[in-house]
Every structure is written in structure tokens, then in C-alpha cells.
Amino acid sequence: MADVPSMDALVALLRRLPGIGPRSAQRISYELLVRKRDLMPQLAAAFQQAHAVVRFCERCNNLSEAPLCAVCRSEHRDRSILCVVESPADLRAIEDTGVFVGEFFVLMGHLSPLDGIGPEALHIDRLSARLGETDLQEVIFATNPTLEGEATAQFLAGLVPDGVTISRIARGVPVGGELEYVDRSTLGRALHGRRLLDE
Amino acid sequence: MADVPSMDALVALLRRLPGIGPRSAQRISYELLVRKRDLMPQLAAAFQQAHAVVRFCERCNNLSEAPLCAVCRSEHRDRSILCVVESPADLRAIEDTGVFVGEFFVLMGHLSPLDGIGPEALHIDRLSARLGETDLQEVIFATNPTLEGEATAQFLAGLVPDGVTISRIARGVPVGGELEYVDRSTLGRALHGRRLLDE
Numbered sequence: 378m379a380d381v382p383s384m385d386a387l388v389a390l391l392r393r394l395p396g397i398g399p400r401s402a403q404r405i406s407y408e409l410l411v412r413k414r415d416l417m418p419q420l421a422a423a424f425q426q427a428h429a430v431v432r433f434c435e436r437c438n439n440l441s442e443a444p445l446c447a448v449c450r451s452e453h454r455d456r457s458i459l460c461v462v463e464s465p466a467d468l469r470a471i472e473d474t475g476v477f478v479g480e481f482f483v484l485m486g487h488l489s490p491l492d493g494i495g496p497e498a499l500h501i502d503r504l505s506a507r508l509g510e511t512d513l514q515e516v517i518f519a520t521n522p523t524l525e526g527e528a529t530a531q532f533l534a535g536l537v538p539d540g541v542t543i544s545r546i547a548r549g550v551p552v553g554g555e556l557e558y559v560d561r562s563t564l565g566r567a568l569h570g571r572r573l574l575d576e
Numbered sequence: 577m578a579d580v581p582s583m584d585a586l587v588a589l590l591r592r593l594p595g596i597g598p599r600s601a602q603r604i605s606y607e608l609l610v611r612k613r614d615l616m617p618q619l620a621a622a623f624q625q626a627h628a629v630v631r632f633c634e635r636c637n638n639l640s641e642a643p644l645c646a647v648c649r650s651e652h653r654d655r656s657i658l659c660v661v662e663s664p665a666d667l668r669a670i671e672d673t674g675v676f677v678g679e680f681f682v683l684m685g686h687l688s689p690l691d692g693i694g695p696e697a698l699h700i701d702r703l704s705a706r707l708g709e710t711d712l713q714e715v716i717f718a719t720n721p722t723l724e725g726e727a728t729a730q731f732l733a734g735l736v737p738d739g740v741t742i743s744r745i746a747r748g749v750p751v752g753g754e755l756e757y758v759d760r761s762t763l764g765r766a767l768h769g770r771r772l773l774d775e
């Protein structure tokens with residue numbers, strides 16, 4: 378509105394969030410300014426707090442408020458199985474299935490030469506160190522079932538030491554889809570049905 | 577996530593915004609925490625700023641950062657025509673048509689006896705005062721074309737002094753719809769095609 382620059386600024390920022398278009402940003406702003414004013418300071422505090430305390434796990438890149446995330450701190454995880462995923466959201470989707478007891482490594486993306494995303498952007502050094510731990514027996518690549526996700530898995534498989542089993546999450550998930558949005562049971566079955574990478 | 581309470585708090589707050597479900601709230605939070613961290617302090621500041629400076633116009637209830645909104649401050653509006661709307665978003669929708677030169681009064685809702693919303697919630701005292709201004713010649717009720725919006729217009733028509741023309745925005749807008757989401761040209765035509773309330 379010509380007259381309410383603070384609202385315009387809010388609308389412009391909200392539009393930068395995923396899934397929020399111009400209409401939606403305006404609707405949210407009106408709702409907050411007219412009917413839910415108390416939510417605004419709460420939202421401001423929540424954004425500040427999350428920005429200040431949420432970081433990335435030093436071992437696996439998962440979101441965490443401590444140096445190590447809950448998975449990496451746990452004494453009940455099987456360190457001989459490592460599941461490699463693209464994002465913390467994918468890690469969570471797999472955790473939510475309840476069928477995986479191993480550890481994770483979050484790449485924070487996938488190889489995408491056209492976008493200038495090469496191996497160095499995927500924390501390859503730390504992944505290599507993790508792959509070198511002596512008790513590792515299997516690596517499951519659970520990158521997205523997209524072209525980039527497949528290429529990333531193929532590339533990273535070359536870093537896995539001899540003698541360590543390499544598997545790829547089964548294609549129970551729809552090709553071209555995003556792991557984060559697959560329902561739990563499909564994702565759980567896909568984990569159980571994983572196959573060796575060279576089969 | 578069991579381990580990231582600041583993220584859980586953020587997701588819970590985002591879910592209280594209109595049009596944002598649990599999936600969407602989680603997706604937005606991951607996007608911010610993983611890829612757009614710089615947006616979080618900006619959002620925090622924007623919410624604080626909007627909360628601190630955006631208020632309601634003392635004359636018409638429109639959103640404003642000054643005691644009087646841009647419409648009420650303008651010297652180019654026709655004070656003889658008053659358009660009564662339910663919300664600041666509806667006011668803006670009508671302003672955006674560019675065909676209305678009069679002033680507004682924002683009710684901040686509609687009568688809804690079942691929800692306990694009676695006339696006192698709609699700033700009736702101030703509306704009555706505005707209706708009593710000597711140069712007023714016409715009141716256009718542009719409440720939503722819903723049952724509640726119609727009933728509100730009917731009720732408020734009883735407050736309009738004798739000799740002042742009462743009209744209702746034409747039903748070019750889809751019945752049961754929300755004014756805020758009607759396209760400009762439909763809304764513009766509906767304004768031009770307004771009819772007397774007792775026709």
C-alpha cells in the first residue's frame with residue numbers, strides 16, 4: 378500500500394519463502410496486522426532464536442542446537458551403516474519411518490555441474506573421513522531419485538573403500554520426486570528393499 | 577525434531593498463518609535454516625517493525641502508519657460518498673480498481689450472532705458519527721456477498737440518516753466469495769453497477 382511501507386516490506390520478504398506467492402504474502406500480512414497482531418512479536422522472536430541457535434552437526438551436517446546432533450550423540454545407533462542423504466529434511470523423512478538404525482551424512486545438495494555445484498560443495502572431505510572409519514560395513518545412498526541424485530550417488534560410490542557394501546535406496550519412491558515428500562511407508566519399504574549399487 | 581526445539585517452535589508459529597499447513601511450515605523452516613539463513617533476521621526485523629508502527633486510521637480503520645490513513649489525509653477524495661467495507665484488504669481491493677473517489681469506513685468484520693459478533697464490535701459509534709457528517713450524500717455498502725455480509729449491510733442501512741442515498745455493490749462478484757480475491761475489473765464493474773438498497 379502506498380501508505381504502509383512496513384507492510385510492503387513484510388509482504389516482499391514473505392514472498393521469498395517457498396510456496397508463498399504475492400497473494401498469499403499479502404493475505405498473511407493482513408491477517409497478522411488486523412487479527413493476529415500478537416503473533417508478530419512471537420514470530421520475530423522465533424526467527425531470531427532459530428537463527429541464533431540452530432546450526433549444523435559437526436559430524437553429519439544435520440540441523441542441531443548442539444555441536445553434535447541427536448543421531449550422532451546417540452549410543453544406540455549402528456555405526457556400521459551410513460545413510461547418505463541430500464538434506465536435513467530428507468534425513469528427517471527417513472528418521473520418521475522408524476526403520477533405520479544407522480547413522481547419516483547430509484551432503485547439503487547434489488552434484489549439479491550446470492549450477493556450478495561440484496564435489497567440493499558437498500563436504501566431500503568430511504564424507505571421505507567418515508567413510509574411512511574402521512567399523513563401517515555399508516553405505517546406503519539415499520539421494521533423491523532424480524537425475525542429479527543418481528549421478529551424485531554414482532560419483533560418491535567411487536569414494537567408498539573396498540570391502541564396504543554400497544547400496545542405493547530401492548526405487549519404491551516415484552522417479553523424479555523429492556524424498557522429503559514421500560509418505561512414510563513407501564519410504565520405509567524403499568529402505569528395506571535397497572539393492573547393491575552394481576546389481 | 578526431537579533435537580531442535582527452536583525449529584519446532586518456528587514451525588508451530590508458522591502453522592498459525594493463513595494458508596500454511598504443517599508440511600508447508602516445515603518446508604519453509606528447512607529452507608530458511610538450510611539455505612536462506614540471512615532471511616531470518618530480516619523477517620524478525622520486519623515483523624517487529626510492522627507490529628510497532630502499523631496502526632488503524634482514527635477516521636476509517638484502514639491500516640496506516642500515521643493517525644489518518646492516506647485516503648483520509650487526501651484532499652482529492654469526494655467526502656459525499658462513503659463506502660463501507662469489512663476489512664482493510666477489501667478497502668485495498670476497491671482502491672486498486674481505480675474507479676472509486678469517495679471515502680471509506682472499515683467495519684473490521686461483519687455481524688455474526690453465532691460467533692458473538694454484534695454491532696458493538698463493528699465500531700458502530702464511529703460509523704454513526706461519520707454518517708452524521710453534513711456533506712454525506714450516498715453510502716455504498718461493499719460488505720462481502722455472503723449471508724453475513726448481506727445481513728450486516730441490511731442492519732447498518734438502518735443507521736443511515738434520511739435523505740442519504742443507500743446503495744449496495746452490484747452482484748457482479750460471485751455469491752459466497754470473498755471481495756479481497758475478486759479481480760479488479762469485476763470489482764470495478766460491480767461498483768459502477770451498484771443499485772439502491774431497496775430496489
Ligand SMILES: [Zn+2]
Pocket residue numbers: 434435436437438439445446447448449450
Ligand atoms: Zn549428526
Ligand SMILES: [Zn+2]
Pocket residue numbers: 633634635636637638644645646647648649
Ligand atoms: Zn482513513
